Amino acid sequence: MKLYSCTCKGLVFFENVRCTGCDRTLAFLPDRGVMSALEPVDATTYVALSPQADGARYRLCKNSIEYAVCNWAVPASSGDAFCFACNFNEVIPDTTDPASREAWHRIELNKRRLFYTLMALALPLLPRSVDSRGLGFAFKRDVMTGHADGLVTINIAEADTPTRERLRENLAEHYRTLLGHLRHEVGHYYWSRLIDGSRQLDAFRALFGDERADYGEALKRHYECGPPADWSTRHVSAYSSMHPWEDWAETWAHYCHMVDTLETARSYGLALRPAPAGGAKLKPVAVPRLDFDDFNDLVNAWVPLTLALNSLNRSMGLQDLYPFVLSNDAIAKLRFVHDTIERPH
Numbered sequence: 001m002k003l004y005s006c007t008c009k010g011l012v013f014f015e016n017v018r019c020t021g022c023d024r025t026l027a028f029l030p031d032r033g034v035m036s037a038l039e040p041v042d043a044t045t046y047v048a049l050s051p052q053a054d055g056a057r058y059r060l061c062k063n064s065i066e067y068a069v070c071n072w073a074v075p076a077s078s079g080d081a082f083c084f085a086c087n088f089n090e091v092i093p094d095t096t097d098p099a100s101r102e103a104w105h106r107i108e109l110n111k112r113r114l115f116y117t118l119m120a121l122a123l124p125l126l127p128r129s130v131d132s133r134g135l136g137f138a139f140k141r142d143v144m145t146g147h148a149d150g151l152v153t154i155n156i157a158e159a160d161t162p163t164r165e166r167l168r169e170n171l172a173e174h175y176r177t178l179l180g181h182l183r184h185e186v187g188h189y190y191w192s193r194l195i196d197g198s199r200q201l202d203a204f205r206a207l208f209g210d211e212r213a214d215y216g217e218a219l220k221r222h223y224e225c226g227p228p229a230d231w232s233t234r235h236v237s238a239y240s241s242m243h244p245w246e247d248w249a250e251t252w253a254h255y256c257h258m259v260d261t262l263e264t265a266r267s268y269g270l271a272l273r274p275a276p277a278g279g280a281k282l283k284p285v286a287v288p289r290l291d292f293d294d295f296n297d298l299v300n301a302w303v304p305l306t307l308a309l310n311s312l313n314r315s316m317g318l319q320d321l322y323p324f325v326l327s328n329d330a331i332a333k334l335r336f337v338h339d340t341i342e343r344p345h
């Protein structure tokens, strides 16, 4: 995620709705990929002040005006009431229930970050309402989080931190977040879009295993017997070892974690140039864009960054920010995800 600035030179974060420097309304302009201060023109229309906006006019998303759960703008020329990201919502939580509304707010914060990365990676991204192969979201209570036919369902109880932490401990997971769930479930969607029925299917099976293996049995085995003792030599997470589909979705989510975190580090000027044992110099990472053309550059930048981030957390007495170790097999799978995203689609 990039760090933005306001026309008043104040720092602006992706989640902000108002500038603390000049008190202007802030919004993300999804068609231009920037956060911008907005100057009202009339009761509903604003002119975007960011130099990248060229004086374009916008409205606020309906979910910003009615529920304050969104900070994206809609081009004034568009007939849509909702912003690009909110157009994917098919079921939203009960807005008359304060707890559900709070959960929705947290989910939307993370959903917009998910979208930022999907858009930056130039992935196919259209709602099911306009594309039969599109994507949609349902945020509900008392459901299983999952994906089916392009619809990502999120159990809104996962937005409650004590509930989610309890689940994490019960399942002996090292990492469980809303953003992780969203990236994981969308990974299942992109498997069906980019791998299923494609020429990459054989290569997928060679690396991740045969996804035709009985899913129900795999699930039962995983929860009854746990992951194989040597899972970490082949997978990014213990849950990955359950079934090839889960391995793909976990690896996909991990790849999104990497590109977002690396972009954030760079936007703060945090470029790590470790001197590895033997004195060999690693190539400094200075690509100004999100898309790394070379997967090796990405991994070479990632590993030293995660070591530094974990060390920073330990200095504060906190858990490791990055509780993972990437084996060679896991890196090969991440490379497959990278190549899948880089391929024209």
Ligand SMILES: [Zn+2]
Binding pocket: 006, 007, 008, 009, 010, 019, 020, 021, 022, 023, 024, 037
């Ligand atoms: Zn400002």
Ligand SMILES: [Zn+2]
Binding pocket: 061, 062, 063, 064, 070, 071, 072, 082, 083, 084, 085, 086, 087
């Ligand atoms: Zn919106």
Ligand SMILES: [Zn+2]
Binding pocket: 184, 185, 188, 245, 246, 249
């Ligand atoms: Zn899954």
